Amino acid sequence: MSRDSDSGRVVITGLGAASCLGIGSHIQFQNASLCNSGITGFSNSLSIQVDLSCAGLVPSNIVDHFDSSTLGMYDRVAHLSWVASKEALEHSGLKDLRSEELERSAVFWGTGFGGANTVENAYDNIYINGEDRVRPFTVIGVMSNGAAALISLNTAFKGPSITYSTACASSAHAIGEAYRSIKHGYCDRAIAGGAESLLTAASIKAWEALKTLAMPDPENIAKSCKPFSKNRTGFVLGEGAAAIVLESLSSAKKRGAIILAEIIGYGATSDSLHITKPDPLGQSKAMQLAINDAGLNADQVVYINAHGTATQVGDIAETISIKNTFGLDAAKKLAISSTKAIHGHTLGAAGALELLITVQAMQNNIAPGTAFLEFNDPQCDLNYLPLRSIELSIPYAMSNSFAFGGSNVSLILARDVS
Structure with a gap:
């Protein structure tokens, strides 16, 4: 599509994120530009012993962002998803959409492991704690589209709500497919991105078995992940979420939005x-x-x-x-x-x-x-x-x-x- 016209062009108007670097999109780049690591030692109390020395943990207490009902019903991956999405929406200035605009607003979300924490809790309840039941909303916490559902419910977006699970490419696929959907006229705007929160005993043991995790740096644990280095030993597991608001160029111009970049x-x-x-x-x-x-x-x-x-x-x-x-x-x-x-x-x-x-x-x-x-x-x-x-x-x-x-x-x- 020619960039000489607005037709079929898709722009970015909002950003939101949470990772071990902090909560907020700007702190991600601030640390990236300074090469400051958020990787720390891992000492979470789990139901069984794991061999994980370092990880990327979201540092802030995200429970403060939710009421008890949302905390109990949804997995941590959904909580992280909404924290990032809420920031992206606020950053974009999107608000007070009319009913017909909500009909053309979508959610495209990615996650590799979905509600891993809820799965872990259910197995802990049955096999470790000897209970004969799990929490009533376990299915909602486990389902991979729980995060996209929470975003849709909180925004009232009534267009497609689609979850992609393609391992490490999940959120990239979500953004790419949101771009195509807007480009070809199926919707006018979307929240796209993804989240992961899998620092559970079962997930960690699975990664241990695959032998792809980094050895902790003996001098500074924050330096344990060394891409492209001769002395690299593997990757460090991290949790987090990132959300991007995509819009058609005509929609962004119509409301006078600040355009951050264009996906081409x-x-x-x-x-x-x-x-x-x-x-x-x-x-x-x-x-x-x-x-x-x-x-x-x-x-x-x-x-x-x-x-x-x-x-x-x-x-x-x-x-x-x-x-x-x-x-x-x-x-x-x-x-x-x-x-x-x-x-x-x-x-x-x-x-x-x-x-x-x-x-x-x-x-x-x-x-x-x-x-x-x-x-x-x-x-x-x-x-x-x-x-x-x-x-x-x-x-x-x-x-x-x-x-x-x-x-x-x-x-x-x-x-x-x-």
Whole structure:
């Protein structure tokens, strides 16, 4: 679609987030630009012993945002979802929508594990505490669309309410599909994003068994996640949520909204090769599809917020895929970073959280650095902005999300919405 007209164009007008970096969208970028980590030691009391030394925990007490009924009925993942969505709505200035506008307002949400805390509580009640029943609203807490339902109920949005569960690509898919829905006229606005809260005994034991979690840094536990570094040992589990308000350009202009960025490209592919091992070819195809959708030449992209999980296989595969997409010479000119070094891997929330940080990077002309990248892996030989952020004009940026199951998503943003 030509950018010479408003038709089919989709813009971002609101941001909201909660992670181990804090509650609020601006604090995410503030810490990302300073390469400040929110990763801490993990000492939560669980029903069984787990081997988890560090994690990314939302620091504030989010229960203060809810009444007792909402706290008891919904899982923590839904609570985090609404905290982020409420901020994004307030940031966007969307309020007092007419009935016909609510009919064309949607929720597109992502989560990998859904109501993991509620599942854990139910099993604790039965198998550890010896009870013969679980809480009456356990089904509501467990169901993966509980977060999207809470957002829909609190906003009265009456358009589609759809939940995507594609592991680490969940919220990126949600944003991409919201973009397509608005672009093709199925709705005028949407809250899109995702959340994850899975620091439960069963979930942690599952990740332990997969052997993808980082070893704690012996000098500073906050430095335990080291994407693209020669001495990386895996990713750090994090909880969090990020929400983005998307609107048609005509809707945003009509109400005089402040436009933060425009989504111009979305590519989604499947590796169809291996359940956990990433395929650079599938990743490259997602990036190329996003570039094609945006109507750009590859060399117009200036910054990439990489998936960058700090796993041995994943970081090398992404390096190869970027080279395949952009060509070696152009790839080496890109500014690339992974903010997972400071907020951990928030799984179903990761795509949305990292896109949110990318929007702010474009607004502030600062590409966030990859924290703790002191020793470059020779097989990860692109410009991953080691240790510090740089000043950089970013007219076009890409954000990548690659998931177990072989799901790949690339999203492209434009800063200039003229």
